[in-house]
Amino acid sequence: MDKMVIRGGERLLGQTRVSGSKNAALPILCAAILTPEPCTLRGVPALRDIRTTRLLLDRLGVKMSADAGDVVIDAKNLSGHEAPYEIVKTMRAGVLVLGPLVARLGRARVSLPGGCAIGARPIDQHLKGLEKLGAHIRLEHGYVEAEAPQGLKGAVINFDVPTVGGTENLLMAATLAQGKTVIANAAREPEIEALAEWLRAMGAKIDGDGTDEITIRGVTELHGADLPLIPDRIETGTLMVAAGITQGNVLLQNVRLDQVEAVVDKLRQAGLVIEPENDGVRVVGPHKVRAVDVRTHPYPGFPTDMQAQFMALMCINDGLSVVTETIFENRFMHVLELQRMGASIHIEGRSAMVRGTPFLSGAPVMATDLRASASLVLAGLTAEGVTEVQRIYHLDRGYERLDDKLIALGAKISRATQDTV
Numbered sequence: 164m165d166k167m168v169i170r171g172g173e174r175l176l177g178q179t180r181v182s183g184s185k186n187a188a189l190p191i192l193c194a195a196i197l198t199p200e201p202c203t204l205r206g207v208p209a210l211r212d213i214r215t216t217r218l219l220l221d222r223l224g225v226k227m228s229a230d231a232g233d234v235v236i237d238a239k240n241l242s243g244h245e246a247p248y249e250i251v252k253t254m255r256a257g258v259l260v261l262g263p264l265v266a267r268l269g270r271a272r273v274s275l276p277g278g279c280a281i282g283a284r285p286i287d288q289h290l291k292g293l294e295k296l297g298a299h300i301r302l303e304h305g306y307v308e309a310e311a312p313q314g315l316k317g318a319v320i321n322f323d324v325p326t327v328g329g330t331e332n333l334l335m336a337a338t339l340a341q342g343k344t345v346i347a348n349a350a351r352e353p354e355i356e357a358l359a360e361w362l363r364a365m366g367a368k369i370d371g372d373g374t375d376e377i378t379i380r381g382v383t384e385l386h387g388a389d390l391p392l393i394p395d396r397i398e399t400g401t402l403m404v405a406a407g408i409t410q411g412n413v414l415l416q417n418v419r420l421d422q423v424e425a426v427v428d429k430l431r432q433a434g435l436v437i438e439p440e441n442d443g444v445r446v447v448g449p450h451k452v453r454a455v456d457v458r459t460h461p462y463p464g465f466p467t468d469m470q471a472q473f474m475a476l477m478c479i480n481d482g483l484s485v486v487t488e489t490i491f492e493n494r495f496m497h498v499l500e501l502q503r504m505g506a507s508i509h510i511e512g513r514s515a516m517v518r519g520t521p522f523l524s525g526a527p528v529m530a531t532d533l534r535a536s537a538s539l540v541l542a543g544l545t546a547e548g549v550t551e552v553q554r555i556y557h558l559d560r561g562y563e564r565l566d567d568k569l570i571a572l573g574a575k576i577s578r579a580t581q582d583t584v
């Protein structure tokens with residue numbers, strides 16, 4: 164098992180390119196199940212979650228081949244209809260095959276994802292929506308069994324919460340349903356718009372994506388598509404914090420500033436200078452970070468996936484910042500680890516009171532999930548001495564070569580094998 168060893172205190176300088184969006188790629192790869200024609204998605208990052216999706220699609224008889232980030236998915240010989248527990252337990256996004264499988268084959272058997280480190284994360288809204296579309300759903304032996312032998316039928320679906328994965332699953336399912344579907348209280352994340360754009364390129368009739376009401380008019384078949392992936396907005400935010408926390412000066416390429424407005428807003432309040440230039444976005448870290456309160460919300464609010472990284476930045480100022488998590492109930496696991504590095508943080512319910520200190524001190528810490536591991540790496544970049552982030556495999560699920568990118572900007576980072584006791 165790898166750990167990351169970071170010697171803190173280097174200013175990050177230079178330029179780096181943001182990779183394609185993991186969370187946009189995962190549903191789009193699953194959407195290719197909807198057609199027997201080959202599809203090409205360009206600029207796909209090399210990540211563990213992408214490899215897991217490939218494994219899952221392979222089990223279903225779908226072929227996926229990659230050439231330097233251009234991925235071809237061919238579901239002509241779609242034969243299986245089961246997403247097994249071993250795969251869905253390591254990557255919740257495995258449930259995203261549910262909608263496409265029922266739409267194309269009339270049935271699916273998908274493992275329930277169960278709990279994960281950041282909270283319970285149910286899929287009741289996905290199932291309620293599929294039932295509305297006429298699927299018969301049973302829960303048996305830890306699996307969702309969904310059947311719609313006569314095909315799905317358009318309906319009005321009103322989500323109780325704006326769920327990203329639920330909106331994606333239902334959006335995909337409704338493309339091949341008979342008649343009109345309306346998804347109300349839909350999630351508005353850029354990844355939903357990216358999926359809708361991809362489905363439209365496949366021949367789907369979709370309006371309203373990017374708003375909280377999406378209308379889908381079902382078609383009888385979809386065809387192949389060929390599109391590039393949007394940049395990863397969470398990697399964008401993470402690299403911005405990396406520049407900010409090290410008083411760096413970094414040019415980020417492949418950035419969609421319109422998709423990271425809430426994060427940029429908060430980072431500017433914290434003192435970072437973030438300005439578009441001809442070939443990217445310049446990010447300059449302040450001499451002294453200002454304390455800023457932040458509260459996570461569904462898009463276009465501040466993303467829960469940036470909460471841990473923003474908290475790392477708030478650890479090094481001389482004020483008090485209140486960081487409130489409203490999306491997931493257990494997303495403060497990085498707090499104990501940041502405290503081991505000298506951070507002064509006190510949790511009260513869903514809020515963390517972060518009292519900034521002039522500096523953090525390097526320590527051995529443990530990554531517990533994807534974004535928590537990013538926050539520990541960021542803290543390590545500014546800490547005095549050496550930080551060892553153990554269980555770094557969490558980071559590799561969702562960031563493409565983050566350490567290489569940081570090293571190219573001047574960070575002192577290496578990987579080593581973790582000692583086992």
Ligand code: UD1
Nearest residue numbers: 186256284285286287288289324326327328329468490491
């Ligand atoms: C997606 C992202 C994840 C991000 C999250 C919130 C992917 C692969 N993952 O996860 O990185 O942190 O959005 O922006 O894109 N909920 C229910 N019932 C459901 C579904 C969700 O109660 O059926 C609740 C969840 O417990 C959570 C909230 O709704 O409290 C939002 O979850 P959701 O938007 O579904 O997150 P994911 O799609 O799993």
